Amino acid sequence: MLTARGLWCLIVAGAVTLIGLTTVGVEHPIVAILGITLLVWYLVEGLLFTLRFRSTLGKIDVVREILQNGRVVSNAWSGIACTVRVMVTNRGKASWPLAIVMDRAPEARKIRGGYTEQTVEFLPNVPVVIEYELKSSGPGIYRFEGVEIRVADLAGFFYKRIFLRRPVDILILPPLTDSEGKQRADKRFNTLPPPGIHRLRRPGSGSELLDLRDYIAGDPPKMIAWKASAKKDKLITKELESDIPVRCTLFLDTSQAMRLGPVGETPLCRLSEVASSIAQAAAANRDLVGLTLFDEAKFDVLPAARNTVHTIRLLSKLADASAQRPDPGGQEVKPMVRIAYPLAQELYPDLFDRGLNSQPWGLFWKPLLDTRWGWLAWIPVLFSMIVNAPGVLALYYMLLGPLPKWLQSIMPLFTEWINFCARIVRQRPKSNYLLLDVPLFLFAMLLLLNLPITVTVIVWFIHGIRGFFSPHAPMRRKRKQLGAIFTVLDGGTPATVERYIHDDEFFAARAGKFLADHHVEVPVALYDGDGRYRFRSESKAVVLQNAILGSVSRARDNELFVILADLTELGDDMAAVLKAVRVARSRHHHVMVIVPWPSDVPAAEPGPKTDIDPMELLRVSKLVQIALVRGYQQRYEKLQKELVRVGATVLRVTDRDPIRAILDRLDRVRGARSRR
Amino acid sequence: MTYPNSLPAYWKVLLDERVRGYVMVAGCALIAIFVIQLSTGSLVAGGVPMLIGILAMVLRWTAMPGFFVGTVAYLAVNPFGAPLPGGRSSVLPSSFSPFDMLLVAAVLVYLHAQFRVYSLAKQAFPDERVKAARSFRDPHDRRPPRLISDNELLMMILFAVGTTIAGQFVWLFITQFEVDSKLFPPIRFRLFVRDRSDLFSMAVSRFLLFTMSFGCVVGLARIVLWYWQIRQWHREEAKLLLLDTGWLESRREYSRIETWRAARIVDQRNPGERWRRFKKTGKRLFNVLFFGFVSICVLMLFLAYFIIR
Numbered sequence: 015m016l017t018a019r020g021l022w023c024l025i026v027a028g029a030v031t032l033i034g035l036t037t038v039g040v041e042h043p044i045v046a047i048l049g050i051t052l053l054v055w056y057l058v059e060g061l062l063f064t065l066r067f068r069s070t071l072g073k074i075d076v077v078r079e080i081l082q083n084g085r086v087v088s089n090a091w092s093g094i095a096c097t098v099r100v101m102v103t104n105r106g107k108a109s110w111p112l113a114i115v116m117d118r119a120p121e122a123r124k125i126r127g128g129y130t131e132q133t134v135e136f137l138p139n140v141p142v143v144i145e146y147e148l149k150s151s152g153p154g155i156y157r158f159e160g161v162e163i164r165v166a167d168l169a170g171f172f173y174k175r176i177f178l179r180r181p182v183d184i185l186i187l188p189p190l191t192d193s194e195g196k197q198r199a200d201k202r203f204n205t206l207p208p209p210g211i212h213r214l215r216r217p218g219s220g221s222e223l224l225d226l227r228d229y230i231a232g233d234p235p236k237m238i239a240w241k242a243s244a245k246k247d248k249l250i251t252k253e254l255e256s257d258i259p260v261r262c263t264l265f266l267d268t269s270q271a272m273r274l275g276p277v278g279e280t281p282l283c284r285l286s287e288v289a290s291s292i293a294q295a296a297a298a299n300r301d302l303v304g305l306t307l308f309d310e311a312k313f314d315v316l317p318a319a320r321n322t323v324h325t326i327r328l329l330s331k332l333a334d335a336s337a338q339r340p341d342p343g344g345q346e347v348k349p350m351v352r353i354a355y356p357l358a359q360e361l362y363p364d365l366f367d368r369g370l371n372s373q374p375w376g377l378f379w380k381p382l383l384d385t386r387w388g389w390l391a392w393i394p395v396l397f398s399m400i401v402n403a404p405g406v407l408a409l410y411y412m413l414l415g416p417l418p419k420w421l422q423s424i425m426p427l428f429t430e431w432i433n434f435c436a437r438i439v440r441q442r443p444k445s446n447y448l449l450l451d452v453p454l455f456l457f458a459m460l461l462l463l464n465l466p467i468t469v470t471v472i473v474w475f476i477h478g479i480r481g482f483f484s485p486h487a488p489m490r491r492k493r494k495q496l497g498a499i500f501t502v503l504d505g506g507t508p509a510t511v512e513r514y515i516h517d518d519e520f521f522a523a524r525a526g527k528f529l530a531d532h533h534v535e536v537p538v539a540l541y542d543g544d545g546r547y548r549f550r551s552e553s554k555a556v557v558l559q560n561a562i563l564g565s566v567s568r569a570r571d572n573e574l575f576v577i578l579a580d581l582t583e584l585g586d587d588m589a590a591v592l593k594a595v596r597v598a599r600s601r602h603h604h605v606m607v608i609v610p611w612p613s614d615v616p617a618a619e620p621g622p623k624t625d626i627d628p629m630e631l632l633r634v635s636k637l638v639q640i641a642l643v644r645g646y647q648q649r650y651e652k653l654q655k656e657l658v659r660v661g662a663t664v665l666r667v668t669d670r671d672p673i674r675a676i677l678d679r680l681d682r683v684r685g686a687r688s689r690r
Numbered sequence: 691m692t693y694p695n696s697l698p699a700y701w702k703v704l705l706d707e708r709v710r711g712y713v714m715v716a717g718c719a720l721i722a723i724f725v726i727q728l729s730t731g732s733l734v735a736g737g738v739p740m741l742i743g744i745l746a747m748v749l750r751w752t753a754m755p756g757f758f759v760g761t762v763a764y765l766a767v768n769p770f771g772a773p774l775p776g777g778r779s780s781v782l783p784s785s786f787s788p789f790d791m792l793l794v795a796a797v798l799v800y801l802h803a804q805f806r807v808y809s810l811a812k813q814a815f816p817d818e819r820v821k822a823a824r825s826f827r828d829p830h831d832r833r834p835p836r837l838i839s840d841n842e843l844l845m846m847i848l849f850a851v852g853t854t855i856a857g858q859f860v861w862l863f864i865t866q867f868e869v870d871s872k873l874f875p876p877i878r879f880r881l882f883v884r885d886r887s888d889l890f891s892m893a894v895s896r897f898l899l900f901t902m903s904f905g906c907v908v909g910l911a912r913i914v915l916w917y918w919q920i921r922q923w924h925r926e927e928a929k930l931l932l933l934d935t936g937w938l939e940s941r942r943e944y945s946r947i948e949t950w951r952a953a954r955i956v957d958q959r960n961p962g963e964r965w966r967r968f969k970k971t972g973k974r975l976f977n978v979l980f981f982g983f984v985s986i987c988v989l990m991l992f993l994a995y996f997i998i999r
Contacts, residue, residue, distance in 0.1 A: 051860075
């Protein structure tokens with residue numbers, strides 16, 4: 015609460031008062047009066063500041079609005095700038111003479127205009143309005159944590175910071191269908207059924223004639239084909255085609271590998287946009303669109319539908335999925351603390367109060383006995399007990415009589431040892447004062463007799479005191495404070511706090527979750543300790559297989575399955591996916607696969623490979639880059655070959671127009687069925 | 691190019707229409723101090739504080755106000771800069787002396803104005819960021835001059851005068867009363883004291899009285915504010931207090947358990963690691979013990995030889 019300026023002022027005023035009252039006060043009262051007046055001033059300022067602060071603290075309202083195109087919205091759209099308006103109102107009776115009100119803008123989002131903070135006099139019932147503009151290039155989430163208020167007095171002696179936690183997640187929905195996602199305008203078939211409907215050549219309740227057959231008892235009379243019956247001289251019944259809507263199921267890969275990259279520019283965001291465009295274009299055609307999100311462990315199905323509510327739900331799901339960040343995994347404690355501690359300080363300043371989140375001295379002491387070799391400390395203790403045994407034996411003799419025989423036999427050894435020590439001690443310098451020499455003799459004797467235990471005590475002390483110095487002490491302090499906050503947030507027990515202090519893995523995992531909850535970027539380790547790529551997931555193929563088979567089992571008609579997934583990294587583990595695609599194709603479903611493509615990897619050119627400057631090859635980094643690019647291209651070619659072999663179409667997201675290709679395919683599905 | 695924290699930028703703020711009022715008031719207070727101190731007959735007593743005040747204002751030395759107060763106090767006792775007889779205060783050692791009041795009021799007004807100018811032109815809020823994240827080019831958080839209200843200067847001067855009068859009352863209290871340990875409460879009015887032989891000296895009595903009264907006021911305020919703070923705690927703070935109390939009570943036991951559990955987890959993750967560390971530490975320990983033992987033996991032999999000889 016006290017600033018450095020205030021502290022120095024207090025010290026000076028106190029010193030002047032002390033001098034004035036004790037030394038020169040009698041003859042020169044002005045010194046004491048000056049000091050006392052300064053202290054009174056200081057006291058009054060402090061009391062006023064505290065009274066104003068406390069009386070207003072719990073009475074601050076925060077209202078947040080997101081405006082897009084001048085309207086208040088509950089979700090934002092990507093690609094369109096939105097205005098964030100925050101109104102902070104003091105509902106108390108006192109004012110804060112000087113305050114900085116700051117809205118904490120979402121992490122990793124650029125402010126396009128306006129200001130996130132204002133320096134104001136925080137008056138009662140006068141709202142402080144903060145307005146700024148944000149724009150996201152991709153779908154995701156804007157995470158608004160709350161409003162920070164820093165209060166100071168006019169002289170800068172007292173200061174307080176509070177954070178009004180009002181966490182809000184605003185979904186950034188994928189863009190509304192743009193030019194590339196619009197429904198095609200050229201009409202291919204003259205006999206197009208109503209939009210969203212196609213004719214299935216199976217008997218049903220449609221309007222087009224499918225076939226004629228013999229009358230079976232129970233057939234409705236209105237279905238009797240009278241002319242045909244007259245010709246054949248027996249009752250013939252008409253069979254009509256079945257009218258079935260075209261269904262398109264999107265399978266979106268939300269695995270860890272897809273979440274890598276800057277916020278709003280991950281492969282997942284790009285594929286979400288593609289999925290959104292397809293969904294909206296299909297919905298405009300009144301086709302049914304479903305969505306299945308899958309990752310390494312599970313899949314989540316949103317059944318196909320075509321109403322507006324469904325489209326909004328689908329877009330929300332896509333936005334939610336796009337906001338996911340990769341698991342930093344396998345992180346060291348230090349970098350996690352370096353990121354999480356300032357964040358926690360910023361968001362939970364009240365929970366860092368020393369009265370609430372204490373740091374006792376014992377927290378920093380390093381106990382010797384908790385170490386692996388700590389038990390060795392008992393050896394000198396034992397030794398000390400042995401060398402001090404003569405004294406104990408003498409006591410035994412005095413109190414209980416003669417010693418046992420075996421003890422009597424070893425007594426000379428002790429006597430010799432004592433004599434030896436005494437002879438050494440006698441060599442010390444003497445002062446010839448009996449009162450000084452006798453205690454010194456005894457002290458030196460004790461020290462020599464207990465030399466091992468003395469050394470042990472010194473070792474114990476040095477080992478323990480090391481904990482009070484850097485880097486042990488700051489790390490311990492931060493881990494304790496963060497651990498206590500995590501425990502409060504999770505509702506744990508005191509044992510959990512201690513576990514956070516000692517268990518690195520446990521702490522790193524929770525700190526990672528804490529950062530993920532607040533949408534804070536953490537440096538992600540791409541390779542594990544053995545140099546393997548961490549985000550290659552074989553289990554994803556099995557989950558995708560189950561998702562496709564589930565959709566096939568639910569499908570009533572031949573449908574279009576669009577798989578938006580990073581399958582390139584799977585390599586030889588594609589068997590499960592191929593199997594599922596084969597099953598889908600055997601049921602006459604159409605399958606299209608769209609894979610993300612790194613922006614820095616060129617597409618493999620057919621024909622001879624381009625020549626590379628031999629000098630370039632001398633650079634190791636260039637060689638590694640070439641090898642990685644070639645490897646990626648080869649894996650893609652292999653994937654393409656295998657999927658095409660089972661009847662699927664493979665496209666890269668960077669290809670000219672994957673959305674148009676999918677819409678064409680939807681038309682084909684519709685049209686093929688209508689042709690006879 | 692002038693950075694937001696540079697001296698020219700600071701001067702520019704001083705010349706702002708609204709800030710200028712504070713600068714003028716500070717200047718007037720310095721002149722008042724100069725004139726009052728000059729009445730002691732010493733130019734040094736008037737000139738040095740003024741010089742310090744001007745430097746503090748112009749060069750924004752934030753340590754200067756403290757130094758200024760110390761200098762004023764010192765020169766009030768020794769107007770010529772050295773412990774020579776003379777000076778005004780020794781002539782008028784009473785409460786509500788006009789010169790004392792004027793001097794104290796002027797000092798207060800100067801300090802008020804100076805610190806507010808610092809808030810306006812230099813820095814109003816402390817920078818809480820870690821040092822690594824700071825840059826000298828980042829503008830400090832200041833109080834914008836537009837926030838200066840019209841009656842602010844007047845209120846400041848009135849506040850300073852009020853504080854001066856309050857300070858005089860406190861001084862009156864501690865000079866008119868004395869500590870008497872035989873009484874309860876242990877103070878008595880000075881005029882009623884006839885036999886001073888068993889009382890504290892004047893200086894000790896004043897010091898005790900001031901310390902007690904100041905301590906009582908601060909302590910009482912602290913208790914009231916502490917209780918108010920507790921009443922304003924929200925759920926998370928209350929939970930943290932309970933958690934922390936529980937942790938403080940059981941920390942030693944849990945610490946031991948968790949230390950061994952963490953070691954066990956490491957062992958399970960890296961099965962050979964424990965044995966490797968054991969060997970490594972063992973070797974190190976053996977070396978220390980062996981050479982320590984050899985050194986002690988050599989020392990003992992040397993001593994034994996010395997004693998026997």
